[in-house]
Amino acid sequence: MAVETILEVNDANFDQEVLQSAQPVLVDFWAAWCGPCKALAPTVDEVATENAGKLKVAKMDVDKNQATPMxxxxRGIPALLLFKDGKVADQIVGYVPKETIDKSIERVIG
Incomplete structure (x- = not known):
């Protein structure tokens, strides 16, 4: 992960970093073997950079963390979950264009 604005979350720190966050959080559920996940990664990096300060962006490796994805x-990755006030505000599954992610963020954080 090249972008320092992206947080690596795991089962242990998920509640603290995501659910208790004052800012909305976009969580990218991914795996190293997943082609579409790798294809989506630069887009997620871009979203993190563009929304720095108003949106927290985190990634979770589903192979290393099973409790939270469950x-x-x-069920399918990549999956992007947008959390606001500790609850899932929106969900995007599969590889999508950046506009789709931007629209979702716009809806949730205005």
């Missing part, structure tokens, strides 16, 4: 019913 808790949120993640």
């Amino acid at each position: 808790r949120y019913g993640i």
